[in-house]
Amino acid sequence: METYEKLLEEAYGRIKKVGGNLKRFEIPKVEGHFEGKKTIITNFSQIASIFRRNPEHLQKFLLKEIAASGQREGDRLVLNIKVSSAKINQKIEEYAQEFVICKECKKPDTELIREPHNRVTFIHCLACGAKHSVRSKI
Numbered sequence: 001m002e003t004y005e006k007l008l009e010e011a012y013g014r015i016k017k018v019g020g021n022l023k024r025f026e027i028p029k030v031e032g033h034f035e036g037k038k039t040i041i042t043n044f045s046q047i048a049s050i051f052r053r054n055p056e057h058l059q060k061f062l063l064k065e066i067a068a069s070g071q072r073e074g075d076r077l078v079l080n081i082k083v084s085s086a087k088i089n090q091k092i093e094e095y096a097q098e099f100v101i102c103k104e105c106k107k108p109d110t111e112l113i114r115e116p117h118n119r120v121t122f123i124h125c126l127a128c129g130a131k132h133s134v135r136s137k138i
């Protein structure tokens with residue numbers, strides 16, 4: 001038979017878990033398919049807007065990381081080679097860790113600020129105010 005303390009602990013554990021899930025940012029997963037030798041990411045614009053980033057920035061990062069050429073067609077991104085969704089998702093996650101998620105509070109409510117004079121780019125967190133420099137060139 002379970003003790004009252006144990007029951008309390010379990011209930012508290014559940015509450016904490018729910019709260020934790022609400023706080024944690026879900027990195028979006030790509031949706032897409034192959035067309036011949038091409039990979040079509042159908043929710044590309046959506047991912048960029050969840051990140052609140054310029055789609056061109058995300059596109060440039062992905063193409064370079066995957067070492068593929070590609071172009072946007074409407075809301076879709078077309079890669080000119082076959083790439084597994086697992087690999088693209090991994091790159092999307094790396095992008096999020098580097099250019100979207102605040103290193104201090106782990107929230108995604110950030111903006112990229114480019115300072116043209118010293119060619120430095122910062123992530124500025126709108127939630128906690130932290131500022132971190134990131135790669136300017138990708």
Ligand SMILES: [Zn+2]
Nearest residue numbers: 102105125128
């Ligand atoms: Zn923050």
